[in-house]
Amino acid sequence: MQSEPRIIGFLCNWCSYAGADMAGTSRLKQPASVRIIRLPCTGRINPLLPLKALVDGADGVLISGCHPGDCHYREGNLYARRRLELLHRFLPFVGIDPKRLRYVWVSASEGQRWQAIVGEFTEQIKKLGTAKAQ
Amino acid sequence: MKDILAELKKKAAEILPEVSYFICYGSGFDLLHSAPLFVKDKGDIDRLVLNRFCIHNLTSYLPPQKWPPGWLLEPGEKIGLVLKGCDSRSVIHLLAEKAILRSRVIIIGLPCWGMIDVNKLRNRIDINRINRVEQDKESIMLFTDANEVSADIKDILYDKCINCQYPNTLISDHFIGAKKEPDKGVQPFGKVLELERMSLLERSAFWDKEFARCIRCKACRNVCPVCYCQNNCLLDTRVPHWIKERVDANSNRWYHLIRAFHLAGRCTECGECARVCPMRIPINLLAMKMNSELFELFGFRSGIDVNIKPPLMTFQLEEDKL
Ligand code: SF4
Ligand code: SF4
Ligand code: SF4
Secondary structure, three states, X not given: OOOOOOEEEEEEOOOHHHHHHHHHHOOOOOOOOXXXXXXXXXXXXXXXXXXXXXXXXXXXXXXXXXXXXXXXOOOHHHHHHHHHHHHHHHHHHHOOOHHHEEEEEOOOOOHHHHHHHHHHHHHHHHHHOOOOOO | OHHHHHHHHHHHHHXXXXXXXXXXXXXXXXXXXXXXXXXXXXXXXXXXXXXXXXXXXXXXXXXXXXXXXXXXXXXXXXXXXXXXXXXHHHHHHHHHOOOOOHHHEEEEEOEOOOOEOHHHHOOOOOHHHOOEEEEOOOEEEEEOOOOEEEEEHHHOEOHHHHOOOOOEOOOOOEEOOOOOOOOOOOOOOHHHHHHHOOOHHHHHHHHXXXXXXXXXXXXXXXXXXXXXXXXHOHHHOOOOOOOOOXXXXXXHHHHHHHHHHHOOOOOOOOOHHHHHOOOOOOOHHHHHHHHHHHHHHHOOOOOOOOOOOOHHHOOOOOOOOO
């Protein structure tokens, strides 16, 4: 893959978006591969959103929310965890590489962790190559 | 099944005064088909049939009762229903989802010996010209003017009937006949496992081919007992516009992926979607895959226990397997 991969990030407003923001304001170097979509909560993520991103040709989807137990709305990410795990396990059944999807928990103070995750995931997606739009 | 038909008719006559109508099976357009029958008058009870062709999941004909009162059912109105074991799972799931009210349905349960898949007879005889059928518990004889064949029932059953885990209706107000022993060692997700033996690329190609054949008639959705969104179905909604009307492999894929997620942990594996598909796409496998994962993760089987909350409607702070 020549250019940066296209990764769609679904981030919750309260923890992960703030965490990513922190990575930015602390000038931690990270690849410009992730296009972030900010949502109120990972519980808002209908699994069809990341799935549509993948089906329509995103090279990867990275989802991040508050750590379980720390959800701003108490339980949104706990519903999300079940849905996203199911999505992850379903993808290979329809021929989509599950390595293109990752869901993580990043808090508002974990700028460095975010930097590491984005770096790692971008590398992983680069190895997989460009996804074919379906 | 003949022996319990008389009993069924008797029971149907008994409950008819209590219900607005009774959903059961009547004869179909030929000897190899039955059809859903809606009985309102006592005089029609003689039209009931019970044979090896009663494949339809009659749950699909229950009006969704969570609609405002009076919209489809008057307050207090009841419906009678005859249910096979597999079909009763759909009713149980609808109850677990609180989509229907237990007090509004009167269910007659029965034991089932499996239904015949007419498609499995196609290469043996011209099924459009059958003029006589004889059957007993083990075999069936089919006659046309020119030809006759006999077949072992077990070779021509629907796939889901070959290994039946739930041959007796799981929830009923009246059970007729003697209970049948369930088959032993059933692998409920066998077809999913078969497909999983392929590589990622092979499976991708497999579905590409299947989705390209789909004509988007939406019969699979319409027949599904748990697809009860009716006017609110996402697949018919323009705002937001989730899916193109155009019928091609890509939008068809998206159609089926949407459905698969709407059915996760809800599909009761009745197989009706695949049965009614005019293109014979094994489309039930997508939701079945969801179910197999939910079984592995949460030990959940849909439509078995009214009191178990479907796994995607709940969570645990500490998940065992996540
Ligand atoms: S019934 Fe078959 S052809 Fe019709 S929409 Fe469903 S999968 Fe497509
Ligand atoms: S998706 Fe198919 S197998 Fe599952 S409940 Fe609906 S019709 Fe039955
Ligand atoms: S496809 Fe989804 S929205 Fe449509 S009827 Fe089924 S569950 Fe409802």
